[in-house]
Amino acid sequence: MMTYIAPIRDMQFVINELADLSTINTYPIYEDATAELVTSILDEANKLASEVLAPLNYSGDIQGNTLKAGVITTATGFKEAYTQFVESGWNGLHSNPDFGGQGLPALVSTAVSEMWHAANMSFGLCPMLTQGAIEAIAHHGSDALKAVYLAKLIEGTWTGTMNLTEPQAGSDLSAVRAKAVPNGDHYLISGQKIFITWGEHDMADNIIHLTLARTPDAPEGVKGISLFVVPKFLVKADGSLGERNDVYCTSIEHKLGIHASPTAVMVFGDKAGAVGYLVGEENRGLEYMFTMMNHARLSVGLEGVAIAERAYQQALRYAKERTQGREMGVKGGERVAIIKHPDVRRMLMSMKSQIEAMRAVAYVTAAYMDKALAESDTTKQQAAMALVDLLTPIVKGWCTEASIEITSTGVQVHGGMGFIEETGAAQHFRDARITTIYEGTTGIQASDLVGRKIARENGATAKVLLAEMSGVATELANAVGDDCAAIHRAFTDSIHALTEATEWILANYAQNPKQPSAVAVPYLRLFGIVTGGWQMAKAALIAQAQLQKGQDPHFYEAKLITARFYAEHVLMQASGLAYSVMNGAVSTLALQEEQF
Amino acid sequence: MMTYIAPIRDMQFVINELADLSTINTYPIYEDATAELVTSILDEANKLASEVLAPLNYSGDIQGNTLKAGVITTATGFKEAYTQFVESGWNGLHSNPDFGGQGLPALVSTAVSEMWHAANMSFGLCPMLTQGAIEAIAHHGSDALKAVYLAKLIEGTWTGTMNLTEPQAGSDLSAVRAKAVPNGDHYLISGQKIFITWGEHDMADNIIHLTLARTPDAPEGVKGISLFVVPKFLVKADGSLGERNDVYCTSIEHKLGIHASPTAVMVFGDKAGAVGYLVGEENRGLEYMFTMMNHARLSVGLEGVAIAERAYQQALRYAKERTQGREMGVKGGERVAIIKHPDVRRMLMSMKSQIEAMRAVAYVTAAYMDKALAESDTTKQQAAMALVDLLTPIVKGWCTEASIEITSTGVQVHGGMGFIEETGAAQHFRDARITTIYEGTTGIQASDLVGRKIARENGATAKVLLAEMSGVATELANAVGDDCAAIHRAFTDSIHALTEATEWILANYAQNPKQPSAVAVPYLRLFGIVTGGWQMAKAALIAQAQLQKGQDPHFYEAKLITARFYAEHVLMQASGLAYSVMNGAVSTLALQEEQF
The missing domain is CATH 1.20.120 (Four Helix Bundle (Hemerythrin (Met), subunit A))
Incomplete structure (x- = not known):
C-alpha cells in the first residue's frame, strides 16, 4: 500500500517546459545538464527513493530513534540506506566539483531532493541539513576549513547540522547565549542547543555542527553572534578522525511527526569545552547563518511539495481500490471505486492541482538560483537573484501551509481508514505539520516577504x-x-x-x-x-x-x-x-x- | 499548562442574547430553565470539566486503552471520573423526565456537552453515544424496550453504542451484511462491526449496542436493514444483569487521536449467536438509525467547537507566557510576550472569531431543536424543525472542518514547542482530525445539504x-x-x-x-x-x-x-x-x- 513512485513525467514537464532546462543548459558550468542526462538521473534517483527509502518510511515512524548514553541508534535500515545514498553519489549532486560535487543545476537537484523528501521525509532531512553546512562553509569558511570539511560533507560520509535554537532563542536569535572563548587556533564552545535535527546519529562517521555562539566581548543582540564549526570528532592533520569533541546529545524529543529523524538537545562544553572553529569573521554569524537558512527554507518548501505528493499518491491509490456505494445517476449499478464519486474527485483534483502549482514554483525558483550563479551579465544575474530572494519566503511559507491542507485531504479521502495509523495517511499529515514551523515559521516568512523583500x-x-x-x-x-x-x-x-x-x-x-x-x-x-x-x-x-x-x-x-x-x-x-x-x-x- | 476553563461568559452571551433562552423558557416544558438556573448548571459543569476531566486528557492520550481477552481497561482515572459524572446526574440533562432525565432544553445541554468535549474529547464521546442510543430507543423502541433500557441509559450506569460500520460498509450502509435470525422473542445476531466507539470498556455495568443487521428475508440494499438492541449483558426480568451476551471486542484500533476512547472491532454471535431485540419494525433500521445519527452529527459539530476552544485556550496561555523578540516599533525595548506580535495576534483572533461563530450556530441550532419539540403551533414547529434539518449538516461539516484549521493554528502559535507532544497542542490537532470523518464525512454532510436539504x-x-x-x-x-x-x-x-x-x-x-x-x-x-x-x-x-x-x-x-x-x-x-x-x-x- 504505502509505496511511492516519483512523478517523473510531471517533473520533466516542469523542468523542461516551465523552468526551461534548455536555457540553463546553455551556461558553460551547466553544459552537461542535458534533458537526456537529467532523465537518467531522475530514473536512477527514483529507484533509490521508491525501492530503498520509501519502504523505511512507515517502519521508521513506528520505531523512531533510541538514545543511550549520548549515542543514538537510528531505525532499522536507515544506516544501510544512507550508506547506499552516499555510495551512489547522491549527496553532492549540486555541489562544487572542486570538492568532489557533481555541479549539476539546482533545478535538477531540487527534483531529486523532492524524491528523497517524498519517499522518506525523516531521511531527507539529514542530507538537507548537510547541504546547509556545505553552503555556509563554502561561502564563508576559510580555505583551511574548506580543505578539512567540504569534501567529506559533499561526499556525505560526514553530515552537517544547524545549531541555532536555544530554549530562550527561537524565532528571535538575538537571544542566543551559547559562549565561544578563544583558545589558540580555535574557540571553546559551551551552552545548550535544542531542536537540533539529526544532531546525533549513527549513519555517518562524523557530524559537523554549524553553531551560533557569542565571543566574550561580543556586543548584545544579533550583532554579537558568531558562527562556528564544531565537529563531533576532531579531525587530525591527515584528515583522519581524532578525539571525541565535547558536544553531546542529552535527550531527544517526542514529536508529532518525523519520528525517524532525531531531534536532539545538544550540550556543548559540559566537560572541557567543545572545540569550535570560527567561520568567517567574528560577529557576522547571523549573516552567514542566513546562507544556510535560505537554502534550508527553499528545501523545507520543497518538503511541502514532496509530502503533499506522497499523500496524493496514497489517496489516489486508495480511491481507485476502495469500493463503496454506486455511481451517481446509475440506477442499480455495481458498487464502484470511490474515485467515481464527485467529492472524492474534487479532493483528488484539489491535491493534484495544488501540488503541480507548488512544484512548478519551487523548481522555477531553483532555475532562478542557477541563473543567479551562472549568469555573467550582472544585470541579469541580479535580476535572477532578486527573484530568488522574493520567492524564497513564498516557496517556504505557501508550499508548507498548503501541505498541511493537502495531507489532511489525503486523510479525508480514506474516510475512517485515514484515522488508523497503519494506513499511513495520518503519518504524512503528522510529518507535514512541522514544515510551517522549522527554518522560520510562516509568520517569519511573511514578515521577511513584506518587510525585507517588498517594502525595503x-x-x-x-x-x-x-x-x-x-x-x-x-x-x-x-x-x-x-x-x-x-x-x-x-x-x-x-x-x-x-x-x-x-x-x-x-x-x-x-x-x-x-x-x-x-x-x-x-x-x-x-x-x-x-x-x-x-x-x-x-x-x-x-x-x-x-x-x-x-x-x-x-x-x-x-x-x-x-x-x-x-x-x-x-x-x-x-x-x-x-x-x-x-x-x-x-x-x-x-x-x-x-x-x- | 494544559488546563481548561469553560468560557462561561461567552456561553451565556450565546445562550441568552443570541439563542434567546428567555423565549425557550416560556414553553411549559422548559419553564424551569431560567437564566439563573442555567448559570448555576454551567458553573457546576465547569467544575467537573476543569477539575476532573481536563486533567485526564493528556494522560489518557499517552496511556490509551488495554485489551486483554475481550476486556478493555480504560486509562487511569477514567472509570472514577465517569462514576462521578453519572452520580452528579450529568448524563440525563436533556432526557425525558419520565425515565429519570432532567428534561432541560437542548440549548443548555449543548453548552454543557461542549465542556465535556473540550475538557476531554475521548471521554465526551461515551455519553454522546449513549445519547444516540437513548434517542433511538425513545423514538422507535417498544414500551418494553423503553422500560428495560431507558432509565439506565439516561442515568448513565449503562452506556450505548452505534454499531453500524462493517469493513465493506462505511459511508454506504446498504452494504451491511450482519445477520439477524428470529429466535422466539428475540433475534440471534451475527457478524462483524468495526470502528465502534466505546464498544467495550470498564466504566459502566452494561453496554447497549444499537446494531444494524439484516433478517433472513430482508430485501437487498438500504430497505432491508433493521435495528436491534444488543446488550453486553442480558437483562433479567427484575432488571438485574444476567448472562454475558455473545458480543465481544476482538481488537482495538491504533489511531491518530482520541487515544483514550476505545475504537473496537466487535464480533457478534461467534458462539451461540448474540441475543438482540428488534427496535420498531423490521427493515426500517436505516430510518431509525438517522435518529441517532442526526443527534450525533450535531454533537460531532459541537466537538469541533469544543476542541477548537481547548486549542485556543492553550495557545492563548502560551502566547501570554512565552517571551520572544521585542515589540515592533519599540526600539531597544524589553523582550515581550509573543501576544504582542501582530501575526500571533492574527492567529489568536482567527481562532477566537471562528470559535465564537461556530458556537453561536451550534447553540442556535439547539434552540431550534427545543422549539421543534416544545412548540404547539404546527407551522412554527415545522419551521423550526426544517431549520434544524438544514443546519445539521452545516454544523457538522463546517464546525469540524474549521476545527482542523483552528487546532492547527493552535500548534502554530507554539512554534517549535507545538510539535512536541508534551506541550499538548498537537493532541488537539490529532483529536480534531476525526471529527470530519465519523458520523458521516464532510462529503456526506455536503451531499445531504445539497440533495436532501436544499434541492428536495x-x-x-x-x-x-x-x-x-x-x-x-x-x-x-x-x-x-x-x-x-x-x-x-x-x-x-x-x-x-x-x-x-x-x-x-x-x-x-x-x-x-x-x-x-x-x-x-x-x-x-x-x-x-x-x-x-x-x-x-x-x-x-x-x-x-x-x-x-x-x-x-x-x-x-x-x-x-x-x-x-x-x-x-x-x-x-x-x-x-x-x-x-x-x-x-x-x-x-x-x-x-x-x-x-
Missing part, C-alpha cells in the same frame, strides 16, 4: 513579477478554448488582487509597519496562490499549444484541466485574501490583551 | 434563512460606528454570494446532480461561513446596543471587534467559494481516471 525595495521585484504575470494573462486571452478562457478570467482577477494588496503594503509599511505585519500571512498566501496560478497559466498555454500539435493528448489535456481546476478552486481565493490584507489589519490589532 | 424542497428553508440574514444586514446598515459598517459590507457581499450559489445549486441539481455534488463541499463551507457571519452580525448589533447603554464595555467591545475580524478575515472568503460552486464543477469532473 519599494516593491521593485514584485512589480517585475507582476508584469511577467500580466504578460502570461495576455497570452491566455488570445489562446483558444473554454479552458484557457476560464483560467484567464480567474488569473486576471487574481493579478489585480495581488497588485492592489501589494500597493496597500507599500503605502502603509513605512508609517505603520504593524498594520502590514498583521496581514502579512494572508498576503503571503495570496502571493503564493497567484504565483502558483502564474505557473499553472503557463502550463495551460504550453498544454494548449501541444494539443494543437497533436502531442500526447492524454497528458496535456490533464494539464489543461488541472490548471482550470486550480483557477476555479484555488486562485478564486485571491480577491478575498486581498480584501483581508487591505481591510483586516485594524480588527487584528484592536483588542487589548485582557480582552482575549 | 427547492431551497424553501434556505430562502427563509437568507431572508432572516438580509434582515440582520439591514439592521447593520442602520447601526452606528465603523465596525458595524465594515461588518455590513462583508456580510452583505456574503449573503449575495450564498444566494447566487444556492440558486445555481437549485438550477442544476435536477438535470445533472453530479455537478452540484462536485462542488457540494465548497457550498457547505460557504453556507457555514455565512451562517457564522449571520450570528456574528447579530452579536455585533447586540454589542453595539449594549455599548451605547454603557454596559460592560470590556466584553462588548471585544464582541464587536471579533465580529469585525470575522467579517474581514473569514466572511470575505464567501465570494470566492461561490465562484467555485458556480464555475468549478466541470473541471472537477473532467479528467478520466487514468489521467490522475
Whole structure:
C-alpha cells in the first residue's frame, strides 16, 4: 500500500517546459545538464527513493530513534540506506566539483531532493541539513576549513547540522547565549542547543555542527553572534578522525511527526569545552547563518511539495481500490471505486492541482538560483537573484501551509481508514505539520516577504513579477478554448488582487509597519496562490499549444484541466485574501490583551 | 499548562442574547430553565470539566486503552471520573423526565456537552453515544424496550453504542451484511462491526449496542436493514444483569487521536449467536438509525467547537507566557510576550472569531431543536424543525472542518514547542482530525445539504434563512460606528454570494446532480461561513446596543471587534467559494481516471 513512485513525467514537464532546462543548459558550468542526462538521473534517483527509502518510511515512524548514553541508534535500515545514498553519489549532486560535487543545476537537484523528501521525509532531512553546512562553509569558511570539511560533507560520509535554537532563542536569535572563548587556533564552545535535527546519529562517521555562539566581548543582540564549526570528532592533520569533541546529545524529543529523524538537545562544553572553529569573521554569524537558512527554507518548501505528493499518491491509490456505494445517476449499478464519486474527485483534483502549482514554483525558483550563479551579465544575474530572494519566503511559507491542507485531504479521502495509523495517511499529515514551523515559521516568512523583500525595495521585484504575470494573462486571452478562457478570467482577477494588496503594503509599511505585519500571512498566501496560478497559466498555454500539435493528448489535456481546476478552486481565493490584507489589519490589532 | 476553563461568559452571551433562552423558557416544558438556573448548571459543569476531566486528557492520550481477552481497561482515572459524572446526574440533562432525565432544553445541554468535549474529547464521546442510543430507543423502541433500557441509559450506569460500520460498509450502509435470525422473542445476531466507539470498556455495568443487521428475508440494499438492541449483558426480568451476551471486542484500533476512547472491532454471535431485540419494525433500521445519527452529527459539530476552544485556550496561555523578540516599533525595548506580535495576534483572533461563530450556530441550532419539540403551533414547529434539518449538516461539516484549521493554528502559535507532544497542542490537532470523518464525512454532510436539504424542497428553508440574514444586514446598515459598517459590507457581499450559489445549486441539481455534488463541499463551507457571519452580525448589533447603554464595555467591545475580524478575515472568503460552486464543477469532473 504505502509505496511511492516519483512523478517523473510531471517533473520533466516542469523542468523542461516551465523552468526551461534548455536555457540553463546553455551556461558553460551547466553544459552537461542535458534533458537526456537529467532523465537518467531522475530514473536512477527514483529507484533509490521508491525501492530503498520509501519502504523505511512507515517502519521508521513506528520505531523512531533510541538514545543511550549520548549515542543514538537510528531505525532499522536507515544506516544501510544512507550508506547506499552516499555510495551512489547522491549527496553532492549540486555541489562544487572542486570538492568532489557533481555541479549539476539546482533545478535538477531540487527534483531529486523532492524524491528523497517524498519517499522518506525523516531521511531527507539529514542530507538537507548537510547541504546547509556545505553552503555556509563554502561561502564563508576559510580555505583551511574548506580543505578539512567540504569534501567529506559533499561526499556525505560526514553530515552537517544547524545549531541555532536555544530554549530562550527561537524565532528571535538575538537571544542566543551559547559562549565561544578563544583558545589558540580555535574557540571553546559551551551552552545548550535544542531542536537540533539529526544532531546525533549513527549513519555517518562524523557530524559537523554549524553553531551560533557569542565571543566574550561580543556586543548584545544579533550583532554579537558568531558562527562556528564544531565537529563531533576532531579531525587530525591527515584528515583522519581524532578525539571525541565535547558536544553531546542529552535527550531527544517526542514529536508529532518525523519520528525517524532525531531531534536532539545538544550540550556543548559540559566537560572541557567543545572545540569550535570560527567561520568567517567574528560577529557576522547571523549573516552567514542566513546562507544556510535560505537554502534550508527553499528545501523545507520543497518538503511541502514532496509530502503533499506522497499523500496524493496514497489517496489516489486508495480511491481507485476502495469500493463503496454506486455511481451517481446509475440506477442499480455495481458498487464502484470511490474515485467515481464527485467529492472524492474534487479532493483528488484539489491535491493534484495544488501540488503541480507548488512544484512548478519551487523548481522555477531553483532555475532562478542557477541563473543567479551562472549568469555573467550582472544585470541579469541580479535580476535572477532578486527573484530568488522574493520567492524564497513564498516557496517556504505557501508550499508548507498548503501541505498541511493537502495531507489532511489525503486523510479525508480514506474516510475512517485515514484515522488508523497503519494506513499511513495520518503519518504524512503528522510529518507535514512541522514544515510551517522549522527554518522560520510562516509568520517569519511573511514578515521577511513584506518587510525585507517588498517594502525595503519599494516593491521593485514584485512589480517585475507582476508584469511577467500580466504578460502570461495576455497570452491566455488570445489562446483558444473554454479552458484557457476560464483560467484567464480567474488569473486576471487574481493579478489585480495581488497588485492592489501589494500597493496597500507599500503605502502603509513605512508609517505603520504593524498594520502590514498583521496581514502579512494572508498576503503571503495570496502571493503564493497567484504565483502558483502564474505557473499553472503557463502550463495551460504550453498544454494548449501541444494539443494543437497533436502531442500526447492524454497528458496535456490533464494539464489543461488541472490548471482550470486550480483557477476555479484555488486562485478564486485571491480577491478575498486581498480584501483581508487591505481591510483586516485594524480588527487584528484592536483588542487589548485582557480582552482575549 | 494544559488546563481548561469553560468560557462561561461567552456561553451565556450565546445562550441568552443570541439563542434567546428567555423565549425557550416560556414553553411549559422548559419553564424551569431560567437564566439563573442555567448559570448555576454551567458553573457546576465547569467544575467537573476543569477539575476532573481536563486533567485526564493528556494522560489518557499517552496511556490509551488495554485489551486483554475481550476486556478493555480504560486509562487511569477514567472509570472514577465517569462514576462521578453519572452520580452528579450529568448524563440525563436533556432526557425525558419520565425515565429519570432532567428534561432541560437542548440549548443548555449543548453548552454543557461542549465542556465535556473540550475538557476531554475521548471521554465526551461515551455519553454522546449513549445519547444516540437513548434517542433511538425513545423514538422507535417498544414500551418494553423503553422500560428495560431507558432509565439506565439516561442515568448513565449503562452506556450505548452505534454499531453500524462493517469493513465493506462505511459511508454506504446498504452494504451491511450482519445477520439477524428470529429466535422466539428475540433475534440471534451475527457478524462483524468495526470502528465502534466505546464498544467495550470498564466504566459502566452494561453496554447497549444499537446494531444494524439484516433478517433472513430482508430485501437487498438500504430497505432491508433493521435495528436491534444488543446488550453486553442480558437483562433479567427484575432488571438485574444476567448472562454475558455473545458480543465481544476482538481488537482495538491504533489511531491518530482520541487515544483514550476505545475504537473496537466487535464480533457478534461467534458462539451461540448474540441475543438482540428488534427496535420498531423490521427493515426500517436505516430510518431509525438517522435518529441517532442526526443527534450525533450535531454533537460531532459541537466537538469541533469544543476542541477548537481547548486549542485556543492553550495557545492563548502560551502566547501570554512565552517571551520572544521585542515589540515592533519599540526600539531597544524589553523582550515581550509573543501576544504582542501582530501575526500571533492574527492567529489568536482567527481562532477566537471562528470559535465564537461556530458556537453561536451550534447553540442556535439547539434552540431550534427545543422549539421543534416544545412548540404547539404546527407551522412554527415545522419551521423550526426544517431549520434544524438544514443546519445539521452545516454544523457538522463546517464546525469540524474549521476545527482542523483552528487546532492547527493552535500548534502554530507554539512554534517549535507545538510539535512536541508534551506541550499538548498537537493532541488537539490529532483529536480534531476525526471529527470530519465519523458520523458521516464532510462529503456526506455536503451531499445531504445539497440533495436532501436544499434541492428536495427547492431551497424553501434556505430562502427563509437568507431572508432572516438580509434582515440582520439591514439592521447593520442602520447601526452606528465603523465596525458595524465594515461588518455590513462583508456580510452583505456574503449573503449575495450564498444566494447566487444556492440558486445555481437549485438550477442544476435536477438535470445533472453530479455537478452540484462536485462542488457540494465548497457550498457547505460557504453556507457555514455565512451562517457564522449571520450570528456574528447579530452579536455585533447586540454589542453595539449594549455599548451605547454603557454596559460592560470590556466584553462588548471585544464582541464587536471579533465580529469585525470575522467579517474581514473569514466572511470575505464567501465570494470566492461561490465562484467555485458556480464555475468549478466541470473541471472537477473532467479528467478520466487514468489521467490522475
